[in-house]
Amino acid sequence: MTAHYMKSAPPTRTDTEDETDQLEKSWFIRLSGHDPIAGGGESQVFARPGKSSQLIKVHNTQHVEHLAASRSLKNRLRRWRGIGPYKTLLRLNRAYLDAVLKAAELGRPPPIAHQRGVLLTDLGLGVVVQKIRGEDGELAVTVAKLHRRGRVDSDLVTALTRFAGEMSAFHIIGNDLNPHNLVYETRHGRSRIVLVEGYGSRNLIPFRRWSRRVNDKSLSRRFQALAAWLDLTWDEGSWSFSQKDSEPGRSSSA
Ligand SMILES: Nc1ncnc2c1ncn2[C@@H]1O[C@H](COP(=O)(O)OP(=O)(O)OP(=O)(O)O)[C@@H](O)[C@H]1O
Ligand SMILES: [Mg+2]
Incomplete structure:
Protein backbone atom coordinates (compact mmCIF):
# COMPACT_ATOMS: atom_id res chain seq x y z
CA MET A 1 0.00 0.00 0.00
CA THR A 2 2.72 2.49 0.95
CA ALA A 3 4.35 2.08 -2.45
CA HIS A 4 1.48 4.06 -4.04
CA TYR A 5 2.29 7.11 -1.97
CA MET A 6 6.04 7.01 -2.46
CA LYS A 7 7.26 9.39 -5.14
CA SER A 8 10.97 8.97 -4.54
CA ALA A 9 13.16 6.39 -2.85
CA PRO A 10 12.82 6.60 0.96
CA PRO A 11 15.86 7.59 3.01
CA THR A 12 18.08 4.69 4.00
CA ARG A 13 16.64 2.78 6.90
CA THR A 14 18.00 0.12 9.18
CA ASP A 15 16.81 -3.47 8.98
CA THR A 16 15.26 -3.20 12.43
CA GLU A 17 13.26 -0.11 11.44
CA ASP A 18 12.03 -1.84 8.33
CA GLU A 19 11.10 -4.90 10.31
CA THR A 20 9.22 -2.87 12.93
CA ASP A 21 7.39 -0.95 10.21
CA GLN A 22 6.37 -4.08 8.48
CA LEU A 23 5.16 -5.66 11.67
CA GLU A 24 3.00 -2.68 12.43
CA LYS A 25 1.46 -2.75 8.99
CA SER A 26 0.82 -6.46 8.87
CA TRP A 27 -2.42 -7.58 10.41
CA PHE A 28 -0.81 -10.62 11.88
CA ILE A 29 2.53 -11.18 13.54
CA ARG A 30 5.17 -13.46 12.11
CA VAL A 45 5.95 -17.90 24.93
CA PHE A 46 7.59 -15.41 22.54
CA ALA A 47 8.96 -11.92 23.02
CA ARG A 48 6.65 -9.62 21.05
CA PRO A 49 8.71 -8.39 18.09
CA GLY A 50 9.20 -4.62 18.34
CA LYS A 51 7.67 -4.39 21.85
CA SER A 52 10.07 -5.39 24.56
CA SER A 53 7.53 -4.94 27.37
CA GLN A 54 5.18 -7.61 26.03
CA LEU A 55 5.03 -11.34 25.37
CA ILE A 56 2.89 -13.36 22.99
CA LYS A 57 1.62 -16.76 24.08
CA VAL A 58 0.62 -19.23 21.40
CA HIS A 59 -1.20 -22.38 22.36
CA ASN A 60 0.42 -25.60 21.21
CA THR A 61 -2.96 -27.04 20.38
CA GLN A 62 -4.37 -25.10 17.50
CA HIS A 63 -7.96 -26.13 18.20
CA VAL A 64 -9.13 -22.55 18.40
CA GLU A 65 -8.80 -21.80 14.70
CA HIS A 66 -10.13 -25.20 13.77
CA LEU A 67 -13.08 -24.71 16.04
CA ALA A 68 -13.73 -21.21 14.76
CA ALA A 69 -13.88 -22.44 11.16
CA SER A 70 -15.85 -25.62 11.75
CA ARG A 71 -19.50 -25.58 10.65
CA SER A 72 -20.61 -28.81 12.27
CA LEU A 73 -23.42 -28.45 14.80
CA LYS A 74 -21.34 -30.15 17.47
CA ASN A 75 -18.48 -27.71 17.02
CA ARG A 76 -20.80 -24.73 16.80
CA LEU A 77 -22.28 -25.74 20.13
CA ARG A 78 -18.84 -26.21 21.64
CA ARG A 79 -17.85 -22.80 20.35
CA TRP A 80 -20.94 -21.24 21.81
CA ARG A 81 -20.22 -22.80 25.20
CA GLY A 82 -16.53 -22.09 24.78
CA ILE A 83 -14.16 -25.04 25.08
CA GLY A 84 -10.45 -25.77 25.31
CA PRO A 85 -8.11 -22.84 24.71
CA TYR A 86 -11.11 -20.76 23.64
CA LYS A 87 -12.68 -21.27 27.03
CA THR A 88 -9.39 -20.54 28.81
CA LEU A 89 -9.14 -17.27 26.90
CA LEU A 90 -12.65 -16.18 27.79
CA ARG A 91 -12.13 -17.16 31.40
CA LEU A 92 -8.83 -15.25 31.65
CA ASN A 93 -10.29 -12.16 30.04
CA ARG A 94 -13.30 -12.07 32.26
CA ALA A 95 -11.20 -12.56 35.37
CA TYR A 96 -8.77 -9.90 34.15
CA LEU A 97 -11.63 -7.44 33.66
CA ASP A 98 -12.84 -8.11 37.21
CA ALA A 99 -9.32 -7.62 38.57
CA VAL A 100 -8.81 -4.34 36.72
CA LEU A 101 -12.12 -2.98 38.02
CA LYS A 102 -11.03 -3.98 41.50
CA ALA A 103 -7.69 -2.23 40.90
CA ALA A 104 -9.57 0.99 40.16
CA GLU A 105 -11.35 0.62 43.50
CA LEU A 106 -8.28 -0.30 45.53
CA GLY A 107 -5.90 2.06 43.75
CA ARG A 108 -3.11 -0.47 43.16
CA PRO A 109 -2.26 -3.05 40.50
CA PRO A 110 -3.59 -6.62 40.72
CA PRO A 111 -1.15 -9.49 41.41
CA ILE A 112 -1.59 -10.85 37.88
CA ALA A 113 0.18 -10.04 34.60
CA HIS A 114 -1.75 -7.52 32.48
CA GLN A 115 -3.60 -8.93 29.49
CA ARG A 116 -3.08 -6.89 26.34
CA GLY A 117 -5.50 -8.55 23.93
CA VAL A 118 -5.17 -11.13 21.19
CA LEU A 119 -3.35 -11.11 17.87
CA LEU A 120 -3.21 -13.51 14.98
CA THR A 121 0.23 -14.94 14.39
CA ASP A 122 1.50 -17.31 11.73
CA LEU A 123 1.71 -19.94 14.48
CA GLY A 124 -1.89 -19.49 15.58
CA LEU A 125 -3.87 -17.25 17.89
CA GLY A 126 -1.57 -15.28 20.18
CA VAL A 127 -2.45 -13.84 23.56
CA VAL A 128 -0.52 -10.66 24.29
CA VAL A 129 0.51 -10.15 27.91
CA GLN A 130 2.66 -7.83 29.97
CA LYS A 131 6.17 -9.20 30.34
CA ILE A 132 6.99 -9.49 34.02
CA ARG A 133 10.67 -8.72 34.51
CA GLY A 134 13.44 -9.23 36.96
CA GLU A 135 16.05 -6.70 38.07
CA ASP A 136 18.03 -7.08 34.82
CA GLY A 137 14.98 -6.27 32.71
CA GLU A 138 14.85 -9.86 31.47
CA LEU A 139 12.04 -12.35 32.00
CA ALA A 140 11.32 -12.66 35.72
CA VAL A 141 12.39 -15.88 37.38
CA THR A 142 9.69 -18.34 38.46
CA VAL A 143 9.22 -19.31 42.08
CA ALA A 144 9.81 -22.91 40.94
CA LYS A 145 13.27 -21.97 39.73
CA LEU A 146 14.07 -20.05 42.92
CA HIS A 147 13.06 -23.13 44.89
CA ARG A 148 15.24 -25.35 42.71
CA ARG A 149 18.17 -23.02 43.34
CA ALA A 169 -8.15 -8.59 48.42
CA PHE A 170 -8.59 -8.65 44.64
CA HIS A 171 -10.92 -11.64 44.93
CA ILE A 172 -8.97 -13.51 42.24
CA ILE A 173 -10.08 -17.05 41.59
CA GLY A 174 -6.82 -18.96 41.59
CA ASN A 175 -6.93 -22.40 39.99
CA ASP A 176 -3.40 -23.39 39.29
CA LEU A 177 -1.12 -21.69 41.77
CA LEU A 195 0.58 -14.84 38.79
CA VAL A 196 0.98 -15.33 35.03
CA GLU A 197 -1.81 -17.83 34.33
CA GLY A 198 -4.14 -20.30 36.03
CA TYR A 199 -6.91 -18.01 37.28
CA GLY A 200 -10.56 -17.30 36.52
CA SER A 201 -13.79 -19.08 37.32
CA ARG A 202 -14.08 -22.56 35.83
CA ASN A 203 -17.44 -23.47 37.27
CA LEU A 204 -20.83 -23.25 35.67
CA ILE A 205 -22.14 -21.89 38.95
CA PRO A 206 -19.41 -19.45 40.01
CA PHE A 207 -19.72 -19.60 43.80
CA ARG A 208 -16.17 -18.39 44.21
CA ARG A 209 -16.90 -15.35 42.10
CA TRP A 210 -19.99 -14.53 44.10
CA SER A 211 -18.50 -14.93 47.54
CA ARG A 212 -15.14 -13.74 48.75
CA ARG A 213 -15.41 -16.05 51.75
CA VAL A 214 -15.87 -19.08 49.49
CA ASN A 215 -13.00 -17.92 47.32
CA ASP A 216 -10.74 -17.43 50.34
CA LYS A 217 -11.46 -21.00 51.46
CA SER A 218 -10.30 -22.46 48.17
CA LEU A 219 -7.39 -20.02 47.89
CA SER A 220 -6.28 -21.19 51.31
CA ARG A 221 -6.32 -24.84 50.16
CA ARG A 222 -4.16 -23.89 47.18
CA PHE A 223 -1.74 -21.92 49.33
CA GLN A 224 -1.46 -24.98 51.56
CA ALA A 225 -0.46 -27.06 48.53
CA LEU A 226 1.95 -24.35 47.37
CA ALA A 227 3.55 -24.27 50.84
CA ALA A 228 4.04 -28.05 50.74
CA TRP A 229 5.67 -27.75 47.30
CA LEU A 230 8.07 -25.08 48.57
CA ASP A 231 8.71 -26.73 51.92
CA LEU A 232 7.05 -23.87 53.78
CA THR A 233 4.15 -23.59 56.20
CA TRP A 234 0.84 -21.92 55.37
CA ASP A 235 -1.30 -20.55 58.18
CA GLU A 236 -4.86 -19.67 57.26
CA GLY A 237 -5.51 -17.77 60.52
CA SER A 238 -2.75 -15.21 59.95
CA TRP A 239 -3.03 -15.66 56.16
CA SER A 240 0.71 -16.05 55.89
CA PHE A 241 3.54 -18.29 54.77
CA SER A 242 6.52 -18.96 56.97
CA GLN A 243 9.69 -21.00 56.99
CA LYS A 244 9.19 -24.38 58.65
CA ASP A 245 11.34 -23.49 61.65
CA SER A 246 9.75 -20.10 62.35
CA GLU A 247 6.34 -19.16 63.70
CA PRO A 248 3.40 -18.45 61.38
CA GLY A 249 2.93 -14.74 60.66
CA ARG A 250 6.52 -13.82 61.50
CA SER A 251 7.61 -13.57 57.87
CA SER A 252 5.09 -10.83 57.07
CA SER A 253 6.41 -8.55 59.78
CA ALA A 254 10.09 -9.19 58.94
N1 LIG B 1 3.57 -12.53 31.73
C1 LIG B 1 4.70 -13.21 31.93
N2 LIG B 1 5.82 -12.58 32.37
C2 LIG B 1 6.96 -13.27 32.58
N3 LIG B 1 7.11 -14.57 32.34
C3 LIG B 1 6.06 -15.26 31.88
C4 LIG B 1 4.80 -14.62 31.65
N4 LIG B 1 3.94 -15.55 31.19
C5 LIG B 1 4.62 -16.71 31.12
N5 LIG B 1 5.89 -16.55 31.54
C6 LIG B 1 6.92 -17.59 31.58
O1 LIG B 1 6.59 -18.61 30.66
C7 LIG B 1 6.35 -19.87 31.33
C8 LIG B 1 5.17 -20.59 30.68
O2 LIG B 1 4.06 -19.74 30.67
P1 LIG B 1 2.59 -20.27 31.00
O3 LIG B 1 2.59 -20.84 32.36
O4 LIG B 1 1.64 -19.18 30.72
O5 LIG B 1 2.47 -21.38 29.89
P2 LIG B 1 1.86 -22.84 29.88
O6 LIG B 1 2.34 -23.47 28.64
O7 LIG B 1 0.41 -22.72 30.02
O8 LIG B 1 2.46 -23.56 31.07
P3 LIG B 1 1.83 -24.82 31.86
O9 LIG B 1 0.56 -25.20 31.24
O10 LIG B 1 2.90 -25.86 31.79
O11 LIG B 1 1.65 -24.27 33.24
C9 LIG B 1 6.10 -19.48 32.78
O12 LIG B 1 6.47 -20.53 33.64
C10 LIG B 1 6.99 -18.26 32.95
O13 LIG B 1 8.33 -18.67 33.15
MG1 LIG C 1 2.02 -22.42 33.33
Whole structure:
Protein backbone atom coordinates (compact mmCIF):
# COMPACT_ATOMS: atom_id res chain seq x y z
CA MET A 1 0.00 0.00 0.00
CA THR A 2 2.72 2.49 0.95
CA ALA A 3 4.35 2.08 -2.45
CA HIS A 4 1.48 4.06 -4.04
CA TYR A 5 2.29 7.11 -1.97
CA MET A 6 6.04 7.01 -2.46
CA LYS A 7 7.26 9.39 -5.14
CA SER A 8 10.97 8.97 -4.54
CA ALA A 9 13.16 6.39 -2.85
CA PRO A 10 12.82 6.60 0.96
CA PRO A 11 15.86 7.59 3.01
CA THR A 12 18.08 4.69 4.00
CA ARG A 13 16.64 2.78 6.90
CA THR A 14 18.00 0.12 9.18
CA ASP A 15 16.81 -3.47 8.98
CA THR A 16 15.26 -3.20 12.43
CA GLU A 17 13.26 -0.11 11.44
CA ASP A 18 12.03 -1.84 8.33
CA GLU A 19 11.10 -4.90 10.31
CA THR A 20 9.22 -2.87 12.93
CA ASP A 21 7.39 -0.95 10.21
CA GLN A 22 6.37 -4.08 8.48
CA LEU A 23 5.16 -5.66 11.67
CA GLU A 24 3.00 -2.68 12.43
CA LYS A 25 1.46 -2.75 8.99
CA SER A 26 0.82 -6.46 8.87
CA TRP A 27 -2.42 -7.58 10.41
CA PHE A 28 -0.81 -10.62 11.88
CA ILE A 29 2.53 -11.18 13.54
CA ARG A 30 5.17 -13.46 12.11
CA LEU A 31 6.64 -15.61 14.86
CA SER A 32 8.04 -18.55 12.91
CA GLY A 33 11.80 -18.25 12.90
CA HIS A 34 11.76 -16.66 16.38
CA ASP A 35 12.81 -18.83 19.29
CA PRO A 36 10.30 -19.06 22.14
CA ILE A 37 11.76 -17.60 25.33
CA ALA A 38 9.75 -19.85 27.58
CA GLY A 39 7.13 -22.50 27.35
CA GLY A 40 5.11 -24.82 29.45
CA GLY A 41 2.94 -27.79 28.77
CA GLU A 42 0.31 -25.83 26.92
CA SER A 43 1.89 -22.89 25.16
CA GLN A 44 4.98 -21.33 23.68
CA VAL A 45 5.95 -17.90 24.93
CA PHE A 46 7.59 -15.41 22.54
CA ALA A 47 8.96 -11.92 23.02
CA ARG A 48 6.65 -9.62 21.05
CA PRO A 49 8.71 -8.39 18.09
CA GLY A 50 9.20 -4.62 18.34
CA LYS A 51 7.67 -4.39 21.85
CA SER A 52 10.07 -5.39 24.56
CA SER A 53 7.53 -4.94 27.37
CA GLN A 54 5.18 -7.61 26.03
CA LEU A 55 5.03 -11.34 25.37
CA ILE A 56 2.89 -13.36 22.99
CA LYS A 57 1.62 -16.76 24.08
CA VAL A 58 0.62 -19.23 21.40
CA HIS A 59 -1.20 -22.38 22.36
CA ASN A 60 0.42 -25.60 21.21
CA THR A 61 -2.96 -27.04 20.38
CA GLN A 62 -4.37 -25.10 17.50
CA HIS A 63 -7.96 -26.13 18.20
CA VAL A 64 -9.13 -22.55 18.40
CA GLU A 65 -8.80 -21.80 14.70
CA HIS A 66 -10.13 -25.20 13.77
CA LEU A 67 -13.08 -24.71 16.04
CA ALA A 68 -13.73 -21.21 14.76
CA ALA A 69 -13.88 -22.44 11.16
CA SER A 70 -15.85 -25.62 11.75
CA ARG A 71 -19.50 -25.58 10.65
CA SER A 72 -20.61 -28.81 12.27
CA LEU A 73 -23.42 -28.45 14.80
CA LYS A 74 -21.34 -30.15 17.47
CA ASN A 75 -18.48 -27.71 17.02
CA ARG A 76 -20.80 -24.73 16.80
CA LEU A 77 -22.28 -25.74 20.13
CA ARG A 78 -18.84 -26.21 21.64
CA ARG A 79 -17.85 -22.80 20.35
CA TRP A 80 -20.94 -21.24 21.81
CA ARG A 81 -20.22 -22.80 25.20
CA GLY A 82 -16.53 -22.09 24.78
CA ILE A 83 -14.16 -25.04 25.08
CA GLY A 84 -10.45 -25.77 25.31
CA PRO A 85 -8.11 -22.84 24.71
CA TYR A 86 -11.11 -20.76 23.64
CA LYS A 87 -12.68 -21.27 27.03
CA THR A 88 -9.39 -20.54 28.81
CA LEU A 89 -9.14 -17.27 26.90
CA LEU A 90 -12.65 -16.18 27.79
CA ARG A 91 -12.13 -17.16 31.40
CA LEU A 92 -8.83 -15.25 31.65
CA ASN A 93 -10.29 -12.16 30.04
CA ARG A 94 -13.30 -12.07 32.26
CA ALA A 95 -11.20 -12.56 35.37
CA TYR A 96 -8.77 -9.90 34.15
CA LEU A 97 -11.63 -7.44 33.66
CA ASP A 98 -12.84 -8.11 37.21
CA ALA A 99 -9.32 -7.62 38.57
CA VAL A 100 -8.81 -4.34 36.72
CA LEU A 101 -12.12 -2.98 38.02
CA LYS A 102 -11.03 -3.98 41.50
CA ALA A 103 -7.69 -2.23 40.90
CA ALA A 104 -9.57 0.99 40.16
CA GLU A 105 -11.35 0.62 43.50
CA LEU A 106 -8.28 -0.30 45.53
CA GLY A 107 -5.90 2.06 43.75
CA ARG A 108 -3.11 -0.47 43.16
CA PRO A 109 -2.26 -3.05 40.50
CA PRO A 110 -3.59 -6.62 40.72
CA PRO A 111 -1.15 -9.49 41.41
CA ILE A 112 -1.59 -10.85 37.88
CA ALA A 113 0.18 -10.04 34.60
CA HIS A 114 -1.75 -7.52 32.48
CA GLN A 115 -3.60 -8.93 29.49
CA ARG A 116 -3.08 -6.89 26.34
CA GLY A 117 -5.50 -8.55 23.93
CA VAL A 118 -5.17 -11.13 21.19
CA LEU A 119 -3.35 -11.11 17.87
CA LEU A 120 -3.21 -13.51 14.98
CA THR A 121 0.23 -14.94 14.39
CA ASP A 122 1.50 -17.31 11.73
CA LEU A 123 1.71 -19.94 14.48
CA GLY A 124 -1.89 -19.49 15.58
CA LEU A 125 -3.87 -17.25 17.89
CA GLY A 126 -1.57 -15.28 20.18
CA VAL A 127 -2.45 -13.84 23.56
CA VAL A 128 -0.52 -10.66 24.29
CA VAL A 129 0.51 -10.15 27.91
CA GLN A 130 2.66 -7.83 29.97
CA LYS A 131 6.17 -9.20 30.34
CA ILE A 132 6.99 -9.49 34.02
CA ARG A 133 10.67 -8.72 34.51
CA GLY A 134 13.44 -9.23 36.96
CA GLU A 135 16.05 -6.70 38.07
CA ASP A 136 18.03 -7.08 34.82
CA GLY A 137 14.98 -6.27 32.71
CA GLU A 138 14.85 -9.86 31.47
CA LEU A 139 12.04 -12.35 32.00
CA ALA A 140 11.32 -12.66 35.72
CA VAL A 141 12.39 -15.88 37.38
CA THR A 142 9.69 -18.34 38.46
CA VAL A 143 9.22 -19.31 42.08
CA ALA A 144 9.81 -22.91 40.94
CA LYS A 145 13.27 -21.97 39.73
CA LEU A 146 14.07 -20.05 42.92
CA HIS A 147 13.06 -23.13 44.89
CA ARG A 148 15.24 -25.35 42.71
CA ARG A 149 18.17 -23.02 43.34
CA GLY A 150 17.56 -23.14 47.10
CA ARG A 151 16.62 -19.46 47.19
CA VAL A 152 13.39 -19.55 49.13
CA ASP A 153 14.61 -16.97 51.66
CA SER A 154 12.73 -14.68 54.05
CA ASP A 155 12.29 -11.98 51.36
CA LEU A 156 10.56 -14.47 49.10
CA VAL A 157 8.40 -15.75 51.96
CA THR A 158 7.37 -12.16 52.72
CA ALA A 159 6.55 -11.62 49.05
CA LEU A 160 4.49 -14.84 48.99
CA THR A 161 2.52 -13.70 52.04
CA ARG A 162 1.86 -10.35 50.40
CA PHE A 163 0.79 -12.14 47.22
CA ALA A 164 -1.64 -14.29 49.21
CA GLY A 165 -3.13 -11.13 50.74
CA GLU A 166 -3.52 -9.51 47.33
CA MET A 167 -5.14 -12.61 45.80
CA SER A 168 -7.76 -12.39 48.54
CA ALA A 169 -8.15 -8.59 48.42
CA PHE A 170 -8.59 -8.65 44.64
CA HIS A 171 -10.92 -11.64 44.93
CA ILE A 172 -8.97 -13.51 42.24
CA ILE A 173 -10.08 -17.05 41.59
CA GLY A 174 -6.82 -18.96 41.59
CA ASN A 175 -6.93 -22.40 39.99
CA ASP A 176 -3.40 -23.39 39.29
CA LEU A 177 -1.12 -21.69 41.77
CA ASN A 178 1.83 -23.94 41.04
CA PRO A 179 5.28 -22.30 41.37
CA HIS A 180 5.81 -22.33 37.57
CA ASN A 181 2.94 -19.87 37.24
CA LEU A 182 4.31 -17.52 39.88
CA VAL A 183 7.10 -15.16 38.88
CA TYR A 184 9.21 -12.83 40.99
CA GLU A 185 9.01 -9.28 39.69
CA THR A 186 11.76 -6.92 40.77
CA ARG A 187 11.42 -3.25 39.86
CA HIS A 188 12.93 -0.10 41.32
CA GLY A 189 14.21 -2.10 44.26
CA ARG A 190 10.75 -3.47 45.11
CA SER A 191 9.78 -7.09 44.62
CA ARG A 192 6.48 -8.87 44.35
CA ILE A 193 5.02 -12.15 43.18
CA VAL A 194 2.87 -12.08 40.07
CA LEU A 195 0.58 -14.84 38.79
CA VAL A 196 0.98 -15.33 35.03
CA GLU A 197 -1.81 -17.83 34.33
CA GLY A 198 -4.14 -20.30 36.03
CA TYR A 199 -6.91 -18.01 37.28
CA GLY A 200 -10.56 -17.30 36.52
CA SER A 201 -13.79 -19.08 37.32
CA ARG A 202 -14.08 -22.56 35.83
CA ASN A 203 -17.44 -23.47 37.27
CA LEU A 204 -20.83 -23.25 35.67
CA ILE A 205 -22.14 -21.89 38.95
CA PRO A 206 -19.41 -19.45 40.01
CA PHE A 207 -19.72 -19.60 43.80
CA ARG A 208 -16.17 -18.39 44.21
CA ARG A 209 -16.90 -15.35 42.10
CA TRP A 210 -19.99 -14.53 44.10
CA SER A 211 -18.50 -14.93 47.54
CA ARG A 212 -15.14 -13.74 48.75
CA ARG A 213 -15.41 -16.05 51.75
CA VAL A 214 -15.87 -19.08 49.49
CA ASN A 215 -13.00 -17.92 47.32
CA ASP A 216 -10.74 -17.43 50.34
CA LYS A 217 -11.46 -21.00 51.46
CA SER A 218 -10.30 -22.46 48.17
CA LEU A 219 -7.39 -20.02 47.89
CA SER A 220 -6.28 -21.19 51.31
CA ARG A 221 -6.32 -24.84 50.16
CA ARG A 222 -4.16 -23.89 47.18
CA PHE A 223 -1.74 -21.92 49.33
CA GLN A 224 -1.46 -24.98 51.56
CA ALA A 225 -0.46 -27.06 48.53
CA LEU A 226 1.95 -24.35 47.37
CA ALA A 227 3.55 -24.27 50.84
CA ALA A 228 4.04 -28.05 50.74
CA TRP A 229 5.67 -27.75 47.30
CA LEU A 230 8.07 -25.08 48.57
CA ASP A 231 8.71 -26.73 51.92
CA LEU A 232 7.05 -23.87 53.78
CA THR A 233 4.15 -23.59 56.20
CA TRP A 234 0.84 -21.92 55.37
CA ASP A 235 -1.30 -20.55 58.18
CA GLU A 236 -4.86 -19.67 57.26
CA GLY A 237 -5.51 -17.77 60.52
CA SER A 238 -2.75 -15.21 59.95
CA TRP A 239 -3.03 -15.66 56.16
CA SER A 240 0.71 -16.05 55.89
CA PHE A 241 3.54 -18.29 54.77
CA SER A 242 6.52 -18.96 56.97
CA GLN A 243 9.69 -21.00 56.99
CA LYS A 244 9.19 -24.38 58.65
CA ASP A 245 11.34 -23.49 61.65
CA SER A 246 9.75 -20.10 62.35
CA GLU A 247 6.34 -19.16 63.70
CA PRO A 248 3.40 -18.45 61.38
CA GLY A 249 2.93 -14.74 60.66
CA ARG A 250 6.52 -13.82 61.50
CA SER A 251 7.61 -13.57 57.87
CA SER A 252 5.09 -10.83 57.07
CA SER A 253 6.41 -8.55 59.78
CA ALA A 254 10.09 -9.19 58.94
N1 LIG B 1 3.57 -12.53 31.73
C1 LIG B 1 4.70 -13.21 31.93
N2 LIG B 1 5.82 -12.58 32.37
C2 LIG B 1 6.96 -13.27 32.58
N3 LIG B 1 7.11 -14.57 32.34
C3 LIG B 1 6.06 -15.26 31.88
C4 LIG B 1 4.80 -14.62 31.65
N4 LIG B 1 3.94 -15.55 31.19
C5 LIG B 1 4.62 -16.71 31.12
N5 LIG B 1 5.89 -16.55 31.54
C6 LIG B 1 6.92 -17.59 31.58
O1 LIG B 1 6.59 -18.61 30.66
C7 LIG B 1 6.35 -19.87 31.33
C8 LIG B 1 5.17 -20.59 30.68
O2 LIG B 1 4.06 -19.74 30.67
P1 LIG B 1 2.59 -20.27 31.00
O3 LIG B 1 2.59 -20.84 32.36
O4 LIG B 1 1.64 -19.18 30.72
O5 LIG B 1 2.47 -21.38 29.89
P2 LIG B 1 1.86 -22.84 29.88
O6 LIG B 1 2.34 -23.47 28.64
O7 LIG B 1 0.41 -22.72 30.02
O8 LIG B 1 2.46 -23.56 31.07
P3 LIG B 1 1.83 -24.82 31.86
O9 LIG B 1 0.56 -25.20 31.24
O10 LIG B 1 2.90 -25.86 31.79
O11 LIG B 1 1.65 -24.27 33.24
C9 LIG B 1 6.10 -19.48 32.78
O12 LIG B 1 6.47 -20.53 33.64
C10 LIG B 1 6.99 -18.26 32.95
O13 LIG B 1 8.33 -18.67 33.15
MG1 LIG C 1 2.02 -22.42 33.33
